[in-house]
Amino acid sequence: MFGNYMYGYNLSYLIYVLPGIILAIYAQAKISSAYEKYNKIEASTNLTGAEVARRILNQNGLDYVAINMIDGNLTDHYDPRDKTLNLSRDVYNKNSIASVSIAAHEVGHAIQDSKDYAPLKIRAALVPLANLGTQLSFLFIILGFFFSVFFTKLGVALFFFAVLFQIVTLPVEFNASNRAKAALANGIISQEDIKGTKEVLGAAALTYVASTLVAIGQFLRLLSIFGRRR
Secondary structure (H helix, E strand, O other): HHHHHHHHHHHHHHHHHHHHHHHHHHHHHHHHHHHHHHHOEOOOOOOOHHHHHHHHHOOOOOOOOEEEEEEEOOEEEEOOOOEEEEEHHHHHHHHHHHHHHHHHHHHHHHHHOOOOOOOHHHHHHHHHHHHHHHHHHHHHHHHHOOOOHHHHHHHHHHHHHHHHHHHHHHHHHHHHHHHHHHHHHHOOOOHHHHHHHHOOOOOOOOHHHHHHHHHHHHHHHHHHHHHOOO
């Protein structure tokens, strides 16, 4: 019986989780390749990533948003709490297609915030529950195997919020990329450079799709295992 259970346990991994992991590996390789390629090609503007971000922000009435340089690689993000755009050193300083594309994408989030874009607000509201789900769900699920099934149910419920966060992230990121491409195409870089922008942001979008598929697969796997235990 134990052997049959372990077979089902491993089979559920192959069915629900492995496809997403394979896509995630591919997506990571694709974004690394695209970033490396277009980080070496200068954009058809003399503006750095930070300067492009400042121009797009000002065009959208967001002159109050501060732009900071931060450490790390591809650590760029917009923080809606203090209205700051935080760009990694390369993105901040370089005039490459990759740098201006990533900077414009992060500005897209600032524009979303200024317009009360609903998916962004929903994602922000989910952050506390998603963090709990990521940190505690599997602890409760393990407790459920040794004690009460109540802990398993609680763990699965918490993990659901982490999955929901990933799902809501998709429209947020795709919309930010669309705003970035539109802003850059509006006289900031050439149409030839836009092809590079699409490749960089498209590869980045694929990583979010892969993360979402992995999260959904893990959730379905938990439901499958929990169903067999019942």
